[in-house]
Structures are given as C-alpha cells and as structure tokens.
Amino acid sequence: MSSYLSASWIYPVTSAPLKNGVIAISDDGSISAVFTAEEAKRHNLSPITYYEGMLVPGFINTHCHLELSHLAGKIPMHTGLPGFVQQVMQQRAATPTEIEKAMRNADEEMYTNGIVATGDISNQPVSRKSKLDSKLYYHTFVEAMGFDPGRASAIIQQAIATRNDFSPLKATIVPHAPYSVSPELFKEINASSGRADECITIHNQETAEENAFFESKSGHFLKLYAYLGLDISFFKGGGKTSLQTYLPFLSTLPRTLLVHNTFTSREDVSFAENIHPHLFWCLCPNANLYIENRLPDLMLLREMGVKITLGTDSLASNHQLSILAEMKTLQEYFKLSFEELLGWATLNGAEFLGLENQFGSLETGKKPGINLIEFMGNGMLNNNTRIKRLF
Structure with missing residues (x-):
C-alpha cells in the first residue's frame, strides 16, 4: 500500500521540478510513482499529505x-x-x-x-x-x-x-x-x-x-x-x-x-x-x-x-x-x-x-530518502531555511 506526499514543489533532480507534484511511497520507503498535479488529480489519489516547501532526495x-x-x-x-x-x-x-x-x-x-x-x-x-x-x-x-x-x-x-x-x-x-x-x-x-x-x-x-x-x-x-x-x-x-x-x-x-x-x-x-x-x-x-x-x-x-x-x-x-x-x-x-x-x-x-x-533522485524504484526544505524565498536559501527528514 502506498502513502502520498505532496509539496509546493517536488525536485526529482533528473527532471524538471513539479509544482504541487505527488510522490507515492511504498511501506518500505521506496518510491512507487511520481505524479504531476494533473496526473494525481486524474488518478484520484488519497489521502495526500501536503507540505509547504520543497521535497528533495536525501x-x-x-x-x-x-x-x-x-x-x-x-x-x-x-x-x-x-x-x-x-x-x-x-x-x-x-x-x-x-x-x-x-x-x-x-x-x-x-x-x-x-x-x-x-x-x-x-x-x-x-x-x-x-x-x-x-x-x-x-x-x-x-x-x-x-x-x-x-x-x-x-x-x-x-x-x-x-x-x-x-x-x-x-x-x-x-x-x-x-x-x-x-x-x-x-x-x-x-x-x-x-x-x-x-x-x-x-x-x-x-x-x-x-x-x-x-x-x-x-x-x-x-x-x-x-x-x-x-x-x-x-x-x-x-x-x-x-x-x-x-x-x-x-x-x-x-x-x-x-x-x-x-x-x-x-x-x-x-x-x-x-x-x-x-x-x-x-x-x-x-x-x-x-x-x-x-x-x-x-x-x-x-x-x-x-x-x-x-x-x-x-x-x-x-x-x-x-x-x-x-x-x-x-x-x-x-x-x-x-x-x-x-x-x-x-x-x-x-x-x-x-x-x-x-x-540521488526521486524516481520510481529508488529508496533515496525524502527531505522537506522549508522557508526558502525566491529560490534562494537563507538563514531561516530548514530541512526536515520525512523518510
């Protein structure tokens, strides 16, 4: 069974950032799928845990x-x-x-x-x-x-x-x-x-x-x-x-x-x-x-x-x-x-x-760890920027 994580932006690293994208995480912490916001809506994914910030690999x-x-x-x-x-x-x-x-x-x-x-x-x-x-x-x-x-x-x-x-x-x-x-x-x-x-x-x-x-x-x-x-x-x-x-x-x-x-x-x-x-x-x-x-x-x-x-x-x-x-x-x-x-x-x-x-990247089949980067402004890191490990 998968759980679903979303954020303001997802940075897969190997492809362009996804605004309000969704990551499907298996019970063992591996990624089973990465969706754009539109794909997630079509698949009617739920429940989705949403974060303000950016999801990035470990x-x-x-x-x-x-x-x-x-x-x-x-x-x-x-x-x-x-x-x-x-x-x-x-x-x-x-x-x-x-x-x-x-x-x-x-x-x-x-x-x-x-x-x-x-x-x-x-x-x-x-x-x-x-x-x-x-x-x-x-x-x-x-x-x-x-x-x-x-x-x-x-x-x-x-x-x-x-x-x-x-x-x-x-x-x-x-x-x-x-x-x-x-x-x-x-x-x-x-x-x-x-x-x-x-x-x-x-x-x-x-x-x-x-x-x-x-x-x-x-x-x-x-x-x-x-x-x-x-x-x-x-x-x-x-x-x-x-x-x-x-x-x-x-x-x-x-x-x-x-x-x-x-x-x-x-x-x-x-x-x-x-x-x-x-x-x-x-x-x-x-x-x-x-x-x-x-x-x-x-x-x-x-x-x-x-x-x-x-x-x-x-x-x-x-x-x-x-x-x-x-x-x-x-x-x-x-x-x-x-x-x-x-x-x-x-x-x-x-x-x-x-x-x-x-x-190294948020891709299907990998178990890369997932971090949340919070409090960035205009794409720039600053003294208030924080990291929270999710997986």
Missing part, C-alpha cells in the same frame, strides 16, 4: 571524518592547513568512550540533517560499530599515508588489515594527500584499489603550501616534516603543482574524488580532466573557510564542466555536519541556483559512490 556527503568528531570546537579557526594537521595530531587522543559518543552523535546529526549516505575517511577501525548501527549508508575510505618510499610495503599491509577490520562494511584503501604519499605507496594503493568498479578519494590542493612544496620544496610543510622528525632529503621540488605531480601516479580506472581543490588553477583542471576520465570534484566550503578562510574558484570549476559533489569534512573543521549548510554557503558567495546545488548534493555524490540506482 543528501550524499562525499567527504567526512567521523572518527574526528570528538575534536569539535577544539581547534581554532584559520590556522592554515599545516597548523591544522599539527593540531589534529596533538589533540587526537581521547578515551574510547568519548570517541564513540562523539561519533554516534555526529552520525545522528547527519541523519537528522537529511543525509542518507556518507563517504567517510578513516585511519583506524574505531568507527566500525557506529557505522554498523547507523541508519546511514557508509563507504569507508581507509587512508594510507607515508612519504618515505622505503615504508610503502609495510604501510599498505597495515591499510589492508584496517580495511579488513571494517568487514562486512564497504571499505577501500585510498591515498591521504599528495604530501603524505610516496610514488611507491601510490603504486601499492593502485594494486589494491585501482579497479574500474572502485571509487577512491584524495585531499587535493587544500592549501597554497601544498603547491609550494611540490613546485620548489618550500613553505610551511617543511616545518611540519621537521615537527614529525621526518627526513625528506630524498625529495626534490619538480616545478609542477601538487595535482600535476601526483595525478599521473593514480590509476585512471576508478571513480576518483578530488577533495577541497581550494588552490586549484585552470591549468590544473585542464591537466586533470585530460588524463583522468572518471574525476569528481568535492567541495567542502565551510571547512575551507574554517581552516584557510578561502573558497575554491567555483566559477572556474563550473566553466570547465567538471562533476561537483559536496562534503562536510569533520567536526574538527566545521561547526556542523550538514550538506544544506554547505549549499547555503555556496549560494551566499556565488549566487547559484538551488537546482544546480541540489544536483551536486544528491545525484553527483550518488554516482561517485556507485549508488545512483538507490539514491
């Missing part, structure tokens, strides 16, 4: 760090990325009880904020139980990191063990960031995760210091390596940006998510799109403002036609885990249409995670 958070949730409010804003990384290492320790409680609260926050699936970064299996108990779908990205080429084999073995610890949950081994992965470790990661049926992710050009390090072996990352006691005398700056240096080391077969892209240039985007056929570009604007107080060149990314997704990053670098909040920030700074932002927040993320048959 959101996809393509970049999160659930295991850092206990660092909420502990790291000052605008430290810059090298300083932020150092702060995370210094303050990461906490009791298992504190970490577990913070992760469960963060997971519930995402659920309440209309998120249905999350691509989550992990360095250890501490989040496994929270994810198993969650109402969300999680794809865990187990980060491998080590800039010393001689340790690549040992690092990948540890990453494989961590990935296996997440079973039966979906987990993939991925590189952390260009400045923390050697060419040898990239090869090991490709051997593990370089298949066409996989998706991988990497932090990309989150700070200007990253480009400076690869171009001329200069900048604040040298201080970070010194703090860590790492000898990087073997490394020589190659005169190329971070992205242009590392991307050729990655397999071109998996769907690959470049995260942050705060200091990515036109030349970088052109280079990347020319050599990798399955790229997605993730924006985490509130985290970018929190750490570097700067946003990516979104107009450039749009102009060049790349496929964009949205993420929240962690509570260590954000005040909330809300894709709607990320959409608000982007619309405030760039005056984008709600419809365009919605595609980034839903279908594009589902396609990256390989979940487009279930999530």
Whole structure:
C-alpha cells in the first residue's frame, strides 16, 4: 500500500521540478510513482499529505571524518592547513568512550540533517560499530599515508588489515594527500584499489603550501616534516603543482574524488580532466573557510564542466555536519541556483559512490530518502531555511 506526499514543489533532480507534484511511497520507503498535479488529480489519489516547501532526495556527503568528531570546537579557526594537521595530531587522543559518543552523535546529526549516505575517511577501525548501527549508508575510505618510499610495503599491509577490520562494511584503501604519499605507496594503493568498479578519494590542493612544496620544496610543510622528525632529503621540488605531480601516479580506472581543490588553477583542471576520465570534484566550503578562510574558484570549476559533489569534512573543521549548510554557503558567495546545488548534493555524490540506482533522485524504484526544505524565498536559501527528514 502506498502513502502520498505532496509539496509546493517536488525536485526529482533528473527532471524538471513539479509544482504541487505527488510522490507515492511504498511501506518500505521506496518510491512507487511520481505524479504531476494533473496526473494525481486524474488518478484520484488519497489521502495526500501536503507540505509547504520543497521535497528533495536525501543528501550524499562525499567527504567526512567521523572518527574526528570528538575534536569539535577544539581547534581554532584559520590556522592554515599545516597548523591544522599539527593540531589534529596533538589533540587526537581521547578515551574510547568519548570517541564513540562523539561519533554516534555526529552520525545522528547527519541523519537528522537529511543525509542518507556518507563517504567517510578513516585511519583506524574505531568507527566500525557506529557505522554498523547507523541508519546511514557508509563507504569507508581507509587512508594510507607515508612519504618515505622505503615504508610503502609495510604501510599498505597495515591499510589492508584496517580495511579488513571494517568487514562486512564497504571499505577501500585510498591515498591521504599528495604530501603524505610516496610514488611507491601510490603504486601499492593502485594494486589494491585501482579497479574500474572502485571509487577512491584524495585531499587535493587544500592549501597554497601544498603547491609550494611540490613546485620548489618550500613553505610551511617543511616545518611540519621537521615537527614529525621526518627526513625528506630524498625529495626534490619538480616545478609542477601538487595535482600535476601526483595525478599521473593514480590509476585512471576508478571513480576518483578530488577533495577541497581550494588552490586549484585552470591549468590544473585542464591537466586533470585530460588524463583522468572518471574525476569528481568535492567541495567542502565551510571547512575551507574554517581552516584557510578561502573558497575554491567555483566559477572556474563550473566553466570547465567538471562533476561537483559536496562534503562536510569533520567536526574538527566545521561547526556542523550538514550538506544544506554547505549549499547555503555556496549560494551566499556565488549566487547559484538551488537546482544546480541540489544536483551536486544528491545525484553527483550518488554516482561517485556507485549508488545512483538507490539514491540521488526521486524516481520510481529508488529508496533515496525524502527531505522537506522549508522557508526558502525566491529560490534562494537563507538563514531561516530548514530541512526536515520525512523518510
């Protein structure tokens, strides 16, 4: 038996918005039909529950760090990325009880904020139980990191063990960031995760210091390596940006998510799109403002036609885990249409995670979750705009 939901507007994502449309929902939460107002009237559907606002699919958070949730409010804003990384290492320790409680609260926050699936970064299996108990779908990205080429084999073995610890949950081994992965470790990661049926992710050009390090072996990352006691005398700056240096080391077969892209240039985007056929570009604007107080060149990314997704990053670098909040920030700074932002927040993320048959749009046969967006004015999100999860 179906129940029927209607609203001022329905945004299926894959087709034009429907004024006063109706969605038929089966008992298991899947969509059995989507009707225009006229079709619903002809079919004499009843009873119909009507909402003021817009019905949209559940959101996809393509970049999160659930295991850092206990660092909420502990790291000052605008430290810059090298300083932020150092702060995370210094303050990461906490009791298992504190970490577990913070992760469960963060997971519930995402659920309440209309998120249905999350691509989550992990360095250890501490989040496994929270994810198993969650109402969300999680794809865990187990980060491998080590800039010393001689340790690549040992690092990948540890990453494989961590990935296996997440079973039966979906987990993939991925590189952390260009400045923390050697060419040898990239090869090991490709051997593990370089298949066409996989998706991988990497932090990309989150700070200007990253480009400076690869171009001329200069900048604040040298201080970070010194703090860590790492000898990087073997490394020589190659005169190329971070992205242009590392991307050729990655397999071109998996769907690959470049995260942050705060200091990515036109030349970088052109280079990347020319050599990798399955790229997605993730924006985490509130985290970018929190750490570097700067946003990516979104107009450039749009102009060049790349496929964009949205993420929240962690509570260590954000005040909330809300894709709607990320959409608000982007619309405030760039005056984008709600419809365009919605595609980034839903279908594009589902396609990256390989979940487009279930999530990402309001279509018959899918079980995408349904959110109500309230209190928008003239197609613009504002401080009063709210989200209510219906399914």
